[in-house]
Amino acid sequence: MTNLKNRGKEASDDALFGTAKMQFKLKEAVTDMHYFLSRGYGEKSTLTLVGNRYRLNARQQQAVRGMSASEQQIENRKSKEIQSQDLEGKEICVDGFNVLILLESTLSNAYVFKGQDGFIRDLSSVYGTYKKVNQTSQAIEIITDFFRKEKIKKAVWLFDKPVSNSGKLKQMIEEIALDNNLNWEVQLVNNPDKVIAESDYIAITSDAWILDNASANFNLMKYVLAQIDAKETVIDL
Structure with a gap:
């Protein structure tokens, strides 16, 4: 597995964010976005409208999309959020690429964005190939510490096959x-989102669709950010 240096910022990100x-x-x-989504407007058409209104480029629009949610989505996601003191003896399902890449981005001082639902999202994606970076081992170490500290019974990691x-x-x-x-159990599956959403495990992800459809979730990045110093590149509007 080839090693990239960082999952960090793009050259233009300081100017963009x-x-x-x-x-x-x-x-x-x-x-x-929140106003329109809460009234049932489609995400794609609303993002185009808002992106044009504020003259946002594709990368900025991606960030706005990640931060935005309807009132119903926010309430639904928060109502299913498990607190850290309630994790002992529980089973979790880790959305592997979502969680790892988000942690790697944060540790690389890339910009990450706090959504209206309280979940952190980044601008990286896999594009068919995952490349390890300098922060990969540290990201897994953070999850190891979290797993032990909160006395979690079992973790199932899912990755896109x-x-x-x-x-x-x-x-x-x-x-x-x-x-x-x-x-820990690690599985390669064709559609991790669906598997996580349909399982009885607590979902560890910031993926909006999974959060909307899973029976329970835990906000790992909120937990992690309370313990590491990465405030400069966490955009919290």
Whole structure:
């Protein structure tokens, strides 16, 4: 599995997200998105409308989409959120690429975005191939510490089978679990989202569709960000 350096920022990101002026514009866009989504307008058409209104480029629109949710979605997701003190003896299902890449991005000081639902999202994606970065081991270490500290009974990691290198990542996580005596199971499946949403396990993800459809969720990034110093690149509008 080839190693990239970081999951970090793109060259233009400081200009797109880092200034007070830009953050005000993004906040206005998210407010408008929330208004329309709460009234039943479609996400795609609303994003186009709002993106044009505030002259946002594709990357900024992606961030606005990640931060926006309807009132109903926010209430639904929060009503199913499990608190850390209630995790002991429970079983969790980790949305593998979603969680790892988000942690890697945060540890790389890339911009990440706090949604109206309280969940953090990033701008990275897998594009058919997963490449390890310098922060991959640290990201897994954070999840190991969390798993032990909260005395979780079992974790099932799910990765997209079609993604290149998912097999190597599975092997790496299984070895870590074995070395550290962790009750972890790693599966490669064709549609992790559906499997997580239909399971009885607590979903560990920031994927909006899974959060809408899963029976319970835990906000891992909120938990992690309370413990690591990454505030400069966490956009919280």
